[in-house]
Amino acid sequence: MPDALLTLQALNAHYGDFQALYGVDLRVDPGEVVAVIGANGAGKTTMLRSIAGLLKNAPGAIRWKGQAIGALRADQVAGRGIALVPEGRLLFPSLSVEENLVIGGQLGRKGPWSLQRVYDLFPILKERRHQQSTSLSGGQQQMVAIGRALMANPELVLMDEISLGLAPVIIRQIYEALPGIVGEGLTAVIVEQDIAKALSVSQRVYCLQEGRVSLEGQSQTVPREDITRAYFGV
Amino acid sequence: MTLSVTRRTRLSTTWLILLVPIVLLLIAAPWWAGRADLRLMGEIALYMSLAILWNLLAGYAGLVSVGQQAYVGFGGYLFFALTMLAGLHPYAALPLVVLAGFVISAPVAVLIFRLRGAYFAIGTWVVAEVFRLSFAQISSLGGGSGTSLAPDIVRSLADGRDAREAVAWWLALGAAALVLGTVVWLLRSRQGVALTAIRDNELAARSLGIDIWRTKFTVYVVVSGLTALIGALIFLQKLRISPDAAFSANDWTAFVIFIVVIGGIGTLEGPILGTLIFFALRETLADLGTLYLIALGIVAIVIMLFAPRGLWGFLRDRWGLELFPLSRRVSGLAKKEA
Amino acid sequence: MDWLNALVQGVLLGGLYALFAAGLSLIFGVMRLVNIAHGDLIVLSAYIALSFGVALGLNPLVALLLVVPTMALIGYALQRLILNRTMGEDILPPLLVTFGLSVILQNALLMGYSADPQNLQAGAIETASVTLGPLAVGLMPVMVFATAVAVIAALQWMFYRTALGRAFRATSDRQDVAQLMGLNRAHVFGLAMALSLAVTALAGVFLGIRTAFDPAAGGARLIFGFEAVIIGGLGNLWGTLAGGVILGVAQTVGAKIDPGYQILAGHVVFLIILALRPRGLFPRIDG
Known part of the structure; x- marks a missing residue:
């Protein structure tokens, strides 16, 4: 087995009194x-x-290339080469489309991604580059959010519900771009409601149920009834 | 099994029983305390009132004012004007001062409630400055240099100096009782429930149909009227008023804020505890002058950073202390569990 | 003619008020912080210039080269060591902590420099005047106004054209997502306060050259700056210049009617504008 890029070991998470994760291994x-x-x-x-450092954890609960990063701040995690495409896109409304992309790359990590490459991937963004990000459609905003993460030239990109609230045609468009994104040695963790979509683009799959890992397997071979059971807990 | 909701705790009941002899002792103070002690106690009662009022404003209603000196000065000046210019007896002037405080603070509230959060704070300061500069223009009250209370008005309070000192003390004590009673009553009323809801979550409170603006407006006006009364009594004690003394941001706001922050903001007991600590420190460290103020500022900052609910909040979290029966407690639940 | 003179003096005075306001506006824009000690920090800058002047024999305008970086450093340290601990949803902690800071500063200055009014002596330039049409106006006020315009133009450029400005705007929009971009919020806030106090240094030195100051002079400066910000419209840098000019003109015209009305007239104009246009005269459209 090769050395893991990222490992979660007994990861717990709390929001105040509420515990959201119970000993997650991944x-x-x-x-x-x-x-x-x-x-x-x-x-x-x-x-x-x-993982992205927005919640504080025990240092050793999250390891990146063997190093404990669980207690790092989000900006330090970003500096290690982990980028998050957050749920709900969360663009910066006072920044133009191009500024939203440029700020994604402001740490200056070297790599294949540049403004030009993002525009090649999503040509519509080039047309709209001087507009305020709030004036874009939902799909275009999602493209900016993905482009913003890629601009960091991360080694690992975390994508949270990138198809949420988008029209099917837009979802297809974004997922068609995905192989071009992860093709170049970029590693990805994709959170997705659409199980079929998630399985079709991934090699391995984890299922979470009430804060615990309920299933782990190969995306292509894991039996569908196992997924149903792990998903709904029946 | 029965569940019952009560606001009383054993401590608060003991305390309320203890309160009776304490109050009687305080009323009898002119017979056992010296003249200087009586004056100091009067000052403590008035400062405690200011602290309780500011705490209601900032700690409960979220209206962080740094301009309550506007109403202290307003009350003081109006009391002088009503007695000296309009010829009213001091006892008749005092309720009018409260009323005038209500009347003047209502339009002020309408205006400065347009400012949000921290900008509201500076807005209150501007209002205090406007009051100060305006009263400095009134030449019949001495303009910028101020005026003294006419001797015959002082004499009309009571015969003889000791009797007057006693009356001044009873007025201060009565005012403190009125302030404390009003605040406890307000917090236990529907307005109090609304206030607590707003303090905990303004958005949720609004969705429950609580009229936030009106609740805050009510608190602001009530606090301002009572602050004016305290102002009148402060300058009745001092016998002399000037714009700089009447509208002093240091005396009537900075000290009061430090008292509340140190004692515990957002608790009813905090300002009381804070006032006692403040005067204990002042009586022992006042010689240090400016250094004393610097130390107070540092203590307040440290408390705000590391124990934002102040000394009382710290004690309460440790031992669940509560002297005033304000929060509702459900009893009987434990039996159900067992 | 006198009225025209009052008007011009008021406009130029507005430049100084815009300098009071710009620092306040900047930190509010970036981190929603209102610094009650802002006025006292302006006065502190004047005292630092005074000390540099005494110790090194520097003209206060030359001393600016030292005062500006000194204040910027103080600002960065203040934010990182104290104010960042108070930042959050609740507005009470930053408000009360900066209030405590204000009292500490005033009394520390009182101990260090006594209550005697001080003045910064800038030499011949203080009495020099330039002719503007039919009026002769002081060279210093014109310089202060020009500086205010330059400072605001520079801040505007920094905000909308530089990486630092982008970081400020992004952090102001969404603090947590800005962290994801690798921006350390604590550092970004520190830089914003450093910049705010660098502008404050200019304001303080110009204040000290213009008028006598004492340790208690800060409160009024905070209020003037605040009024300029609100009159101009929150979040609008050029608006603070307009707000400063309106406030300055109100004061000089008020003083022309009766010297006792100078400050009061400014407050009254502020309250009237607050009553009629609560969002200020030039609110930011997207605000």
């Missing part, structure tokens, strides 16, 4: 796409936010 190897599925409230977003 492993991501270099170059693979891992899908995380689960019902609303299962803890998927919490897990990504923990």
Whole structure:
């Protein structure tokens, strides 16, 4: 087995008195796409936010290339090469489209992604580059959010519900761009409600149920009834 | 099994029983305290009132004012004007001062409630400055240099100096009781429930149909009227008023804020505890002058950073102390569990 | 003619008020912080210039080269060590902490420099005048006004054209997402306060050259700056200049009617504008 890029070991997460994650273990190897599925409230977003450093954790609960990063701030995690495409896109409304992209790359990490490459991937953004990000359609905003994460030239990108609230045609467009994104050694963790979509783009899959890992397997071979059971807990 | 809701705790009941002899002792103070002690106690009662009022404003209603000196000065000046210019007896002037405080603070509230959060704070300061500069223009009250209370008005309070000192003390004590009673009554009323809801979550409170603006407006006007009364009594004690003394941001706001922050903001007991600590420190450290103020400022900052609910909040979290029966407690639940 | 003179003096005075306001507006824009000690920090800058003048024999305008970085450093340290601990949903902690700071500063200055009014001596430039049409106006006020315009133009450029400005706007929009971009919020806030106090340093030195100051002079300066911000419209840098000019003109015209009305007239105009246009005269459209 190759050295893991990212490992979660007994990760717990709390919001005040409420515990959202209970001892989650997860492993991501270099170059693979891992899908995380689960019902609303299962803890998927919490897990990504923990990895990205937006929630404080025990240092050793999250390891990046063997190093404990669980207690780092979000900006320090970003500096290690982990980027998050947050749920709900969360663009900066006072920044133009281009500024939203440029700020994604402001740490100056070297890599294949540049403003030009993002515009090649999503040509519509080039046309709209001087507009305020709030004036874009939902799909275009999602493209900005993805582009913003890529501009950081991360080694690992975490994508949270990138198809949420978008028209099917837009979702197809975004998922068609995905192979071009993860093709170049970029590793990805994808949180997705649409199970079929998640399985089709990933190599491995985890299912979360009420804050615990209820299933782990190969995306192509895991039996569908196992997923149903893990997803709904029946 | 029966569940019952009560606001009383054993401590608060004990305290309320203890309160009776304490109050009687305080009323009898002119017979056992010296003249200087009586004056100091009067000052403590008035400062405690200011602290309780400011705490209601900032700690409960979220209206962080740094301009309550506007109403202290307003009350003081109006009391002088009503007695000296309009010829009213001091006892008749005092209720009018409260009334005038209500009347003047209502339009002020309408205006400065347009400012949000911290900008509201500075807005209150502007209002205080406007009051100060305006009263400095009134030449019949001495303009910028101020005036003294006419001797015959002082004499009309009571015969003889000791009797007057006693009356001044009873007025201060009565005012403090009125302030404390009003605040406890307000917090236990529907307005109090609304206030607590607003303090905990303004958005949720609004969705429950609580009229936030009106609740805050009521608090602001009530607090301002009572602050004016305290102002009148402060300058009745001092016998002399000037714009700089009447509208002093240091004396009537900075000290009061430090008292409340140190004692515990957002608790009823905090301002009382804070006032006692403040005067204990002042009586022992006043010689330090400006250094004393610097130390107070540092203590307040440290408390705000590390124990934002102040000394009383710290004690309460530790031992669940509560002297005034304000929060509702459900009893009988424990039996159900067992 | 006298009235025209009062008007011009008021406009130029407005430049100084805009400098009071710009620092306040900047930190409110970036981190929604209202610094009650802002006025006292303006006065502190004047005292620092005074001390540099005494110790090194510097003209206060030259001393600016030292005062500006000194205040910027103080601002960064203040934010990182104290104010960042108070930042959050609740507005009470930052308000009360900066209020405590204000009292500490005033009394520390009182101990260090006594209550005697001080003045910064800038030499011949203080009495020099320039001719503007039919009027002769002081060179210093014109310089202060020009500086205010330059400072606001520079801040505007920084905000909308530089990486730092982008970081400020992004952090102001969404603090947590800005962290995801690798921006350390604590550092960004520190830089905003450093910049705010750098502008404050200019304001303080110009104040000290213009009028006598004492340790208690800060409160009024905070209020003037605040009034300029609100009159101009929150979040609008050029608006603070307009607000400062309106306030300055109100004061000089008020003083022309009766010297006792100078400050009062400014407050009254502020309250009238608050009553009629609560969002200020030039609110930011997207606000």
